[in-house]
Amino acid sequence: MFGVKRNVIAISKLALSTSSCSRQARKTADPIQQQFVNKIRLYFQKQALSGEGTLVDASPQIQSELKEELQRLSRIYGVTDDTVRFPSLTFPEAKFNIVTMVDEAAAERQRLEQVDESSMEETAGTRLIDWMEKPLETEGYALEIFSNDGNYKEPTYKEVIEDDYLLCEAEQEELYDDDKFVFYEHLPQPQTIPEVENITTKDAKKFDLIF
Structure with missing residues (x-):
């Protein structure tokens, strides 16, 4: 070795x-x-x-x-x-304020938190809009509305909230000179979002809408 x-x-x-x-x-x-x-x-x-x-x-x-x-x-x-002549270059010594840097870092964190909160609120709003665009499956309890393609379709949650006459019970439907008036009392109060489930009542099977 x-x-x-x-x-x-x-x-x-x-x-x-x-x-x-x-x-x-x-x-x-x-x-x-x-x-x-x-x-x-x-x-x-x-x-x-x-x-x-x-x-x-x-x-x-x-x-x-x-x-x-x-x-x-x-x-x-x-x-x-x-x-x-070659220019004379002077570089001043940089001075750092630790307190200011800490304040700026805290302000930046607060700004990022606000951005995150805004993004979450925007996402929640988008989800609410998407949910309200779903058809309201009521098994005959909701009035069908006439669509642009010439067919009848179930109304969405948003359409029901904006026009509460799209929901009715059979006893509340009245005819006056061939005009149909529907009185709506299903939701507790106007502008209330229905539950995400089929809306049925004891009179749903008896309800038969004739256009």
Whole structure:
């Protein structure tokens, strides 16, 4: 076990020495790369000495042309020397108010709760509307209404609430000069939703509506 560990360490040291030698060999064997690196370093040194916004190793003629162009831009567009300089950036330190953040979080939770309550109320209203659109199955106790397709159909809960004459008992039906008047007293009070079940009475079987 220890012999294997010593062999691994020896191989690692050999690999490190080999890679360092190869890097040194490439460094001495590539003079163009070394010259390029030296040029870059020299450029940054000269730039630091000459200052920002100036040309490095520029002839007097080039500097004069640059000055004339900058003056022309200044006359036309109002460009100054600061335009060619790197802008100074300042980042103010952000300050956080923990109390305000807590208040905002509580307000956001309250808003989400109100949204949830509104969604639940809307869903409940939709379910109520869907339920009131169901046909009222009364086994002959409800008056059938004439539909748009020419057939008679059972009224819905909503139609019964809006027009309570759609429900009647046989004894409460009266005829006057071929006009039929139906008096409604089945629900406890007007605008009351019927129970979800078949509405039947002891007189339901005797009831026979003739149009």
